[in-house]
Amino acid sequence: MNFASLAVGLVFGLGLAISGMLNPAKVLGFLDIAGAWDPTLAVVMAAGLGVNAIAYRLTMRRATPVLAAAFQVPARRDIDARLLLGSALFGVGWGLAGICPGPALASLGTGAWEGGGAFEPRILVFVAAMLGGMGLFALFEKSGSAARR
Template identity: 55%
Template sequence: MRLIIIYLVGLVFGVGISISGMANPAKVLNFFDVAGAWDPSLAFVMGGALIVTFFGYRLVLKRQAPLMSTSFQVPTRRDLDAQLIGGAAVFGIGWGISGFCPGGALPALGTGRSEVFIFVLSLLAGIIVARWLQVAIVNRAPARIRQIEEPK
């Protein structure tokens, strides 16, 4: 039953990404082209997602636990650090250059377009390199810092 629900959630997500046009990099790139062929529809997609998230979190977090787990996995850190800001900057630059975000690229794999596969392979390589850098930085840190920041 759990696998069926996971499949259905993924299906709804993929259909939503496709209907909204987020699997089309031209749609995203035109949103960023404010001096040219600007397409404001991405703002409506983001606004819709923000509204659903705003009310959805309030509704779901009233429960004792999620349907498919024993507890909620809610972030506890609220500070902004270099890792968060740097990651967000790299994400935004990659999205602006390619027109793909990971959420839109995964359903777009079904199109069979080579640029989607290149993006996803680059995404995976970036994840591996970032993880490697994170481990390398932590291993070079003094023991007292390593104890606090060591990735799990």
């Protein structure tokens, strides 16, 4: 199961790199609908979604995954304030930098070498800030559940 997740992560990283989505300029080019719009991100999303939507239906005919005891798929269907606020905040950060979590981490394998082969540490700044934001949420969750107790 653990080896499979390494291999699957590798395929995900290959896909991100080939798709061009490790380039913040291309992501921002998609988000800039009033500028010289670059629809590539929509193609990436449609291809990924298409493959996964078909595979999902085939996979869910099985009672269990191949290498694990059970499927761990979110069951919630409610639309709450956290979902809306969280997604809106994520969008602001994504629009500012043109980097979302997958490309941020994958860029540790590439972005660090941009700029003519010189070490480019700036992607590390983004990844550190992103992990900080996630840590902030973990603290916020902890204090919230402590307050409810």
